[in-house]
Amino acid sequence: MKWKGRRSSSNVDDRRGQSGPGRSTGGLNPLLLGPLFRLIFSKTGLIIIGIFLVFSFVTGNNPLTLIGNLFFGGGGQTATSAPYEGTAEEDELAQFSATILASTEDVWNQLLPNYRDPTLVLFTNSVASACGSASSATGPFYCPGDEKLYLDLSFFYEMERQMNAPGDFAQAYVIAHEVGHHIQKITGISDKVQRLRGQLSKTEYNKYSVRLELQADFLAGVWAHHSQQMTQMMEAGDLQEALNAANAIGDDRLQKQSSGRVVPDSFTHGTSEQRMRWFKKGFETGDMSQGDTFSANPL
Structure with missing residues (x-):
């Protein structure tokens, strides 16, 4: 990707090196x-x-x-530490993430009236959000409660070394997917799905979760389509990097790698084939109206 030298988003909350929920170092029993x-x-x-x-x-x-x-004991103040200093490689990933976030802002502010920019929170190991505390093992996630994206940059290393999904456009796809969830929040789609949680069995609700995730993949493809038209950031091989990443994080593939068997009723994000197909559809059409995964049958 030709991303260097482009605008970086100011909507980044860099919490790297900080612990999750603060703990007091003093105070009276x-x-x-x-x-x-x-x-x-x-x-x-x-x-x-x-x-x-x-x-x-x-x-x-x-x-x-x-x-x-x-x-x-010092009034129960929280312990302070020296400012976090990341490696040169990690700092570049942070800059890259801010640049991709800026690109999503440019695209979605053009496509959606009254679009509001989300905040990207960079963290290390664990983080507290309006959706609760989470560790790096959770992976990147979007919290509709505070409209923020949460990302531990170590996930990008994991993609490359453990999932065999390297490349900067693969990383951009991850960020764009979480922004897709933000769009679902703005448009009310995620709230409608959330209201079904207490009305359906876990198996039935999982089917809606899959459709929600596949739509976020589609929206990531829509972003890539319009970003390429606006900035020409993509280079040869970039699209394949994103498709490879979508393939790597399909439910069927992850289940087979972890347990050796596939349980479709427990899928929450979609198969590798579905994730690649919906991202590619978004990229090829750039048309939001074609991303109704909730009506699509079959998926």
């Missing part, structure tokens, strides 16, 4: 509150506080900070 108050209001406690006031006057420190550090 509630069982100690009684003894603490008795100490504070005793003669000895007043003397101690008086000494701190004199010390703070001499040193110029805030007496409340000093007292808080003494009794509350």
Whole structure:
């Protein structure tokens, strides 16, 4: 792909190197509150506080900070760490991801009225979202609750080394697929499917989940079609990289690799053939009206 030197999105929240839900490094055990108050209001406690006031006057420190550090272990503040420094390769992947996100913004703002840009959250190991906490093992995901895409860049290494799906356009397909879920949120499709969760059996709901995912693949293809018309970023072999990635993450292929058998009733994303076909259809037509996977029969 010819992506370098192009616009990067400003809608990127880089949380790499941060932990997930913050944990306090200080704070007072509630069982100690009684003894603490008795100490504070005793003669000895007043003397101690008086000494701190004199010390703070001499040193110029805030007496409340000093007292808080003494009794509350620093006020329960979250531990701080040095700024995260990624490798040159990882930083380039972060820049690449921001560039692809910008390309999706350009395309979808042109195709959809009232399109609102999602935020891409880059994280390491684990992350907290409006959809709950998740680890890198979850893979890239979109959270409709906060309209954000979540990505641990290590997934791109996994695609190359474990899934045999290398290439920058394969990576672009992953980002565009998650943006496809954002479009489903904007248009109300994902909310309709979500409302069915409590009304259907797991097997029946999985069928709707498959159609939702295949539509996101189709929308990723629509993005690629219009992005190519607008920017000519794609090079020879790029389309095949995306199709190879879609093939690598088909439910049938992943199940066969992990357990040696395929269970269609448990599919949630579609077969390799379906994922490739719907992405290719989006790419070849560029027409959103042809992506109604919910009416398609067979898929």
